[in-house]
Amino acid sequence: MRAGHGAGHGHDHGDPAAMRPVAEHAAAVAALLHPTATETVPLAQARGRVLAEDLVSPHPLPPFANSAMDGYAVRAADLADVPVALPVAADVPAGRTDGPPLAAGTAHRIMTGAAMPDGADAVVQVEWTDAGTETVAVERAVAAGQNVRGAGEDVTAGQVVLPAGTLLGPAQIGLAAAVGVGAVPVRRRPRVLVLSTGSELVAPGEPLQHGQIHESNGPMLAAAVDDAGGRGELLRFVPDDVEQFTRTLDDALAARSDDPVDLVLTSGGVSAGAYEVVKDAFSRTRSEAEPDHRDGRGVAFTKVAMQPGMPQGSGHHRGPTGDVAVVTLPGNPVSSLVSFEVFVRPALRRALGHPQPDRPRVRARLAEALDSPAGRRQLRRGRIDAVAGTVAPVGGAGSHLLAALARADCLLVVDEDTTHVPAGETVEVWLLDG
Numbered sequence: 001m002r003a004g005h006g007a008g009h010g011h012d013h014g015d016p017a018a019m020r021p022v023a024e025h026a027a028a029v030a031a032l033l034h035p036t037a038t039e040t041v042p043l044a045q046a047r048g049r050v051l052a053e054d055l056v057s058p059h060p061l062p063p064f065a066n067s068a069m070d071g072y073a074v075r076a077a078d079l080a081d082v083p084v085a086l087p088v089a090a091d092v093p094a095g096r097t098d099g100p101p102l103a104a105g106t107a108h109r110i111m112t113g114a115a116m117p118d119g120a121d122a123v124v125q126v127e128w129t130d131a132g133t134e135t136v137a138v139e140r141a142v143a144a145g146q147n148v149r150g151a152g153e154d155v156t157a158g159q160v161v162l163p164a165g166t167l168l169g170p171a172q173i174g175l176a177a178a179v180g181v182g183a184v185p186v187r188r189r190p191r192v193l194v195l196s197t198g199s200e201l202v203a204p205g206e207p208l209q210h211g212q213i214h215e216s217n218g219p220m221l222a223a224a225v226d227d228a229g230g231r232g233e234l235l236r237f238v239p240d241d242v243e244q245f246t247r248t249l250d251d252a253l254a255a256r257s258d259d260p261v262d263l264v265l266t267s268g269g270v271s272a273g274a275y276e277v278v279k280d281a282f283s284r285t286r287s288e289a290e291p292d293h294r295d296g297r298g299v300a301f302t303k304v305a306m307q308p309g310m311p312q313g314s315g316h317h318r319g320p321t322g323d324v325a326v327v328t329l330p331g332n333p334v335s336s337l338v339s340f341e342v343f344v345r346p347a348l349r350r351a352l353g354h355p356q357p358d359r360p361r362v363r364a365r366l367a368e369a370l371d372s373p374a375g376r377r378q379l380r381r382g383r384i385d386a387v388a389g390t391v392a393p394v395g396g397a398g399s400h401l402l403a404a405l406a407r408a409d410c411l412l413v414v415d416e417d418t419t420h421v422p423a424g425e426t427v428e429v430w431l432l433d434g
C-alpha cells in the first residue's frame with residue numbers, strides 16, 4: 001500500500017513532508033568525517049584493519065623450488081625402468097640451507113618444504129619406496145616436475161599481493177607474513193567519544209530507584225564504534241545539565257591532544273522536551289526548519305524521515321582544541337543503535353577506507369505482514385532464514401524494545417511511501433552479522 005507525501009499523511013510527531021530525507025542526513029554525517037591517516041602496526045595488531053598502501057612482495061613465493069612430499073628427490077629419467085635401486089647420497093630436511101647438488105643415478109632423501117637439490121627434477125613420495133637410507137628401492141616412476149613446488153608459483157618478486165584498501169583478515173595477514181612483512185601500513189581507526197545524557201541514568205551494576213534506568217546506550221554505542229572499525233571511548237554519562245555536559249566533553253577533548261578525536265557521539269536530549277541537554281548545549285544551531293549548518297559550523301538539529309531515529313543532529317562543536325565533528329543520536333536505545341547503523345557506521349567506515357562501508361543488503365520474503373508510518377523509512381528488527389529466503393520481524397516497532405534488538409540479526413527496510421507490506425512480499429534486508 002502506498003501513501004502520498006505531504007501534510008496530513010503523518011500519524012507521528014512530525015510532518016513527514018517537512019522531514020529531512022534519510023539520504024540527505026547520511027550525506028551530512030559522512031561529510032563530517034575526513035579520511036584517516038596512516039599508521040604502521042605489527043601483524044599481531046593488524047586484524048580488521050584496512051591496508052593503507054599496496055603491499056609488494058620483496059621475494060617470490062615459494063622463495064625456492066621445494067618438495068611437496070616426504071620422499072626422495074630424483075631425476076625422473078633415472079626412474080625409466082622401475083623398480084630401480086638408487087644410492088641415497090644426501091639427506092635434505094626442511095630448513096637445510098646447504099643441500100648438495102644431485103648427481104645422476106642417485107637420490108636424496110627429502111622432506112616436505114625442503115629445497116630441491118640442483119639437478120633433481122622430481123620427488124618420489126616415500127610410500128612408493130622401501131624408505132631406505134643407504135639405498136632406496138623405488139617401485140613407481142614419476143614425471144619430471146612431479147611433487148615439486150616451483151619458485152614464484154604463488155607470488156612473483158615485486159608483485160602487489162594486497163592492494164591498498166584491503167581489509168586484513170587471517171588469510172591476508174598470513175600472506176603478509178609469508179612475504180616477510182612484519183608490520184603493515186594501515187588506516188588509523190577513527191577515535192570516537194561517546195557521551196550519554198539523562199538524569200534518569202544509573203551505571204550498570206548499581207541499584208536503581210523508581211524512575212531510574214541503567215545507562216545502556218553508552219556501552220552499546222562504544223561497542224558499535226569498535227565493531228565498525230573505530231575506537232569507541234565511553235565517557236561517564238551526564239545528567240540533563242548543560243554545564244556538566246559541556247565540561248565533561250571539553251575535559252575529554254582537552255585530555256589527550258596528541259590523539260585527536262574524529263567524532264563525538266552523544267545520545268539523548270535531542271527531542272522536544274523541557275530538558276534537552278544536548279540541544280541546549282550545542283546552542284549555536286539553527287531551527288529545525290533550517291537544518292543546514294550556519295557558516296558550516298555549529299550543530300544542526302533536524303527531524304529525519306525515519307522510524308526509529310527521527311530526531312537527529314550533526315555538525316561541529318567548538319572544543320578546547322578546535323572544532324570537532326558531532327553526531328547527536330536520539331536517546332531511545334533502539335533509535336540510537338539503528339541511527340548509528342544508518343548514519344554513523346557507513347561514515348566511519350568510509351573515513352577509514354573500508355572496502356565495505358555498508359552492511360550487506362539482500363532481499364527476502366516477509367514471513368508476516370507489517371505496517372509502517374507514511375512518509376518515514378522504517379527499519380524493523382528481524383531474523384533472517386537465509387536458506388528459506390524469508391525474514392521475520394522481531395518485536396514491534398517500539399524504540400524501547402532492546403531485547404528484540406538483541407535477538408535480531410538483520411534490519412528490515414520499508415521505504416517511505418509504503419504503509420503496509422503483506423506477508424510473502426519481498427523486502428530489503430541489511431545483514432547485521434556481515
Ligand SMILES: Nc1nc2c(c(=O)[nH]1)N[C@H]1C(S)=C(S)[C@@H](COP(=O)(O)OP(=O)(O)OC[C@H]3O[C@@H](n4cnc5c(N)ncnc54)[C@H](O)[C@@H]3O)O[C@H]1N2
Nearest residue numbers: 013196198215216217268269270271272310330331332335
Ligand atoms: N513531544 C515529543 N516527544 C518526543 C518526540 C517528539 O518528536 N516530540 N520524539 C520521540 C522520539 S521519536 C524519540 S527517539 C525520543 C528521543 O528523545 P531524546 O533523544 O531527547 O532522548 P531522551 O528523551 O533523553 O530519552 C528517550 C528515551 O530513551 C531513554 N534513554 C535515554 N538515554 C538512555 C541511555 N543512555 N540508556 C538507556 N536509555 C536511555 C530515556 O530514558 C527515554 O526513555 O523522544 C521522543 N519524544
Ligand code: MOO
Nearest residue numbers: 308309310335399
Ligand atoms: O524516532 Mo524515535 O527515534 O521513534 O524512537
